[in-house]
Amino acid sequence: MLCAQCRQSAVTPGGTLCQNCAGARAQPVQSSQPVQPVQPVQPVQFVQPGAYGGTPLDAPHGPAWLRSPVGLGKAAAVAVAVASATDLLGIWSAWLTYDIADRLAGDGIGAVPMTEIDRADMILTVAGVVQTAAFVVAIALFLAWFQRARVNAEVFDPFGHRMKRAWTCWSWFVPVVNLWFPRRIMADVWEASAPVGRASHALVNGWWTCWILALIADRVGSTTYRRAETPEEIRDAVGQAMFADAAHLGAGVLAVLVILRLTRMQDEKARGGALAVAV
Template sequence: MTEQMDQSAARTLAYRPVQVTGRLAVGGLLLAGLAWVVRGVWEIRLAVAGEPAAGPPDQGDGVHRQLTSLENSYQLVTSAGGVLVFLCAMLFLSWLLRLRDNARALSGDTPRYAGIWVLVGWIIPVVNLWFPRGIVADAFRSSAPGRRLPRSVDVWWGLWLVGMISGVGIVYRDSTDQIIERAYTEGWPLLLSDAAVVGAAVAGAFAVHAVTAAQVERLRGGGAEVPDPVG
């Protein structure tokens, strides 16, 4: 009996607090979404103002004209948004690492994805199309075996892919000057991509809440089955 109690205590100590990191990840996602809302507003302002007679900021052949006050403020908005996205990424990864560690302790099984993929799975081409979602799903199923994955996880990931593949969402290839030019000439694709990013941030917040709630309830129940989380 004493040995079983010692093993139970050791198992409990192996769990890492996940509620606070989950709340911080939710906050980071919502801040990143808000940053993209502001960015979209500025792109609408650029489209309404119209391209200056001097042409786009990037004149070609390495020549860049002086930015207007509106264009300069858009540069500031995108820079601030980049800072918030970086903060969101750090908070999300901190939550995901704890979630994965707890899921492993709960199930006693080796996770399907090696720990290195929690970090590099987001940046390696092709792999980044499904590994991050797979890590979240694997941690959820280990925490709440037999339960259905929250719908918000799939909504989050689908919208994230739209924003990423579009090339003008969270992960974009164009410089800020080139995006300003696109706001003048093809604003709708930019706004649709922004909407996907904002939607992904909101859905991601619901997903983090639902997955965290399932794991916390399992931990508090000492490994008992948990109901399907809302989301």
């Protein structure tokens, strides 16, 4: 019986191939390419969604990454609370001046000793310096916290912000737009940070209403006081300043609540991994 492959030689006993064909089939085929060693599969590293830090998200407003707002939030809340407490000092010092101006308006010059007038004027000046210093520190820490909260909110919702990131701080200092841009930015940050279905803006609206009222009252009171000459005019101007301080106090209290609430919402959302963004 001939070999089934070459059809020339006889097959080996019990087989279908000749001895030559059977030997050639038994040899391994030599490849011209060297065999590449199999690379072990590396395990995929899992990063918990919402964890602080990590790779920045390429958001529409620039790279954004989560950073804890807790430390800055506490510092800003304390600074705003201290600034609000100085408003109480301002109200008290203004009341002293108001009382003196009222007595002078009713009883005439000489009804109040000069020492009492000088003392009230000194207290009013010192209170103004203390209020200004506390306000500068408070606004610096508040803006640092607000900037961080805005970037965190971009991670939670990259497309839910109507204003550019640069407006987060600059909107407070640009005339006219500072009457509504900061509130709009805060509302967007609040919306992105709040749990689903619980983004009520009542607290934000109350805070912003008091803040605008305080700004207007402060501007009117300052202008009126600079122009005041008679005891009656001084009394009325100081009364307006007292109202402005009271409005600042209310805005400060609500600002502390906004800071604490928003900080807690962002911290809980980041640690819980409830990111509303597809990466």
